[in-house]
Amino acid sequence: MNELEQTVDELRRMSTAELVQLGEDSLMNRLCEQAREVCARHGTLSPGNLETVLTDPDALRYPTRLVLEYGEMGMHQFAQPEPDYRNPGGCMLYVRPILGQRPDLLRLAVAYMIPVINYGELITDLHCLAYGSILTGMDPETFYWEICALADFVGARELARDDPQAHEPGDAPAHDHGGCGCGGSCGS
Numbered sequence: 001m002n003e004l005e006q007t008v009d010e011l012r013r014m015s016t017a018e019l020v021q022l023g024e025d026s027l028m029n030r031l032c033e034q035a036r037e038v039c040a041r042h043g044t045l046s047p048g049n050l051e052t053v054l055t056d057p058d059a060l061r062y063p064t065r066l067v068l069e070y071g072e073m074g075m076h077q078f079a080q081p082e083p084d085y086r087n088p089g090g091c092m093l094y095v096r097p098i099l100g101q102r103p104d105l106l107r108l109a110v111a112y113m114i115p116v117i118n119y120g121e122l123i124t125d126l127h128c129l130a131y132g133s134i135l136t137g138m139d140p141e142t143f144y145w146e147i148c149a150l151a152d153f154v155g156a157r158e159l160a161r162d163d164p165q166a167h168e169p170g171d172a173p174a175h176d177h178g179g180c181g182c183g184g185s186c187g188s
Contacts, residue, residue: 081116
């Protein structure tokens with residue numbers, strides 16, 4: 001039996017839960033690999049290279065432009081990607097207008113949202129946190145707390161844990177989310 005046949009045979013014997021976990025692990029590994037590739041080409045994300053990264057077809061699936069407007073984002077969000085109707089095949093990343101005054105926080109919002117731009121609804125807070133921490137050169141814990149501070153700064157409404165828009169318990173680091181403002185859904 002060749003290697004491919006062996007792999008197919010192993011996949012057929014996996015339970016549904018094991019297949020789901022394999023897919024999740026593969027997506028997370030790919031996201032982290034992509035973030036490292038972007039850093040290798042552009043360095044860690046900064047206000048100085050933000051536009052370059054947003055237009056890099058190897059970093060983003062769709063050419064993306066920042067729009068300092070609310071667009072369709074919910075009150076618990078700080079950013080929301082939408083199709084760019086002026087540029088078919090492109091994306092607009094709506095960000096809270098106040099972030100235009102804080103390039104340091106704007107880069108955090110972009111770093112967090114790139115996986116959502118690239119993969120849409122498959123993405124969870126954990127994916128965004130892993131990708132963003134690599135892209136900004138922060139450890140995951142620090143990036144998490146910076147995103148919570150960003151949510152506080154823009155006045156994102158905190159979501160109750162039972163709100164359908166909140167992430168599932170366990171999606172983010174195990175901390176008391178009491179006053180961080182991320183509402184259990186730091187932007188996605």
